[in-house]
Amino acid sequence: MDYKIEDMKKEDWEEVSKIYLEGINTKKATFQTQVPTWKDWDSSHLKSCRLVARLGNAVLGWAALSPTSSRCVYAGVAEVSIYIGEEYRGKGIGTSLLDNLVKLSEKSGLWTLQSGIIKENLPSIALHKKCGFREVGVREKLGKMCNKKWYDVVLMERRSDTVGID
Template identity: 40%
Template sequence: MLLRLARPADAEAIRTIYNAEVTGSTVTFDLRPRSLEEQRAWLDARSGAFAVLVAEDEGEVVGFASLSPYRDRPAYSTTVEESIYIRHDQRGKGLGKALLGEIVEVASRQGFHTIMARVVGHHQASIGLHRSVGFGVVGVEREVGRKFGKWLDVVVMQRML
């Protein structure tokens, strides 16, 4: 397994992994799949300090993790939010922990002070994954999302760098 910075050519693979979660799960609150153009723009916006890492297995992208700005206001500039997605058939192999650990290291090397994660409330595997690399729960936002006819909580997690 190779962990590396994403390249423009990875946009379609990232889009495929992400869109499967948009249409089939509540781990993202997006309701509409991304087009390839939207995915390319998303990837372009995460260059420099706001990195995207991919996990590659035998030349195929099977997961990704990203850093995004936490909030727009300048005082938040040293805080980032991370996201992580693993292709369904690759889960349970330690890939999530490897990617998450590496994106935390990237955030630290880039000089960020803290990293946030927002996890849908019932996703115990993701909450456990984040705990395993040093994130702690700092709050729960009750019924802030609605998808597939259900109200969804968000568990807010944080790791100081």
């Protein structure tokens, strides 16, 4: 498959939001229960680190970063979001997106990327490990979905070996 990794544009939101909804519907990709509006999503994510995997005009998956805190000491730390369209999972697109997101984050001066992954989401945990993230712990019974079941969240992080090493 000859897809390209490109910067996400506002015009991609319709396809990005459909992929996000597919992730929501798995009940293991996020605690989010509905797709936010473009305005809400845009305001909560870094402008510099948003990518899509594109084949022609179709968006196959996306990845973006959001700040973890407004405090200046955490300016180099961001939270990863990555979602792959249902029919494109398991084809290496996630690896390409996350590897490119890591490179872009370092160009943007970020030194740590972190991700909180629902424990049952084994493919996402494997993807993050493949891209240099390590498991730093598990937050037990961190959240409940509408089904009232508690879910544990695996905390993963990747520390840059080129940014913030002094």
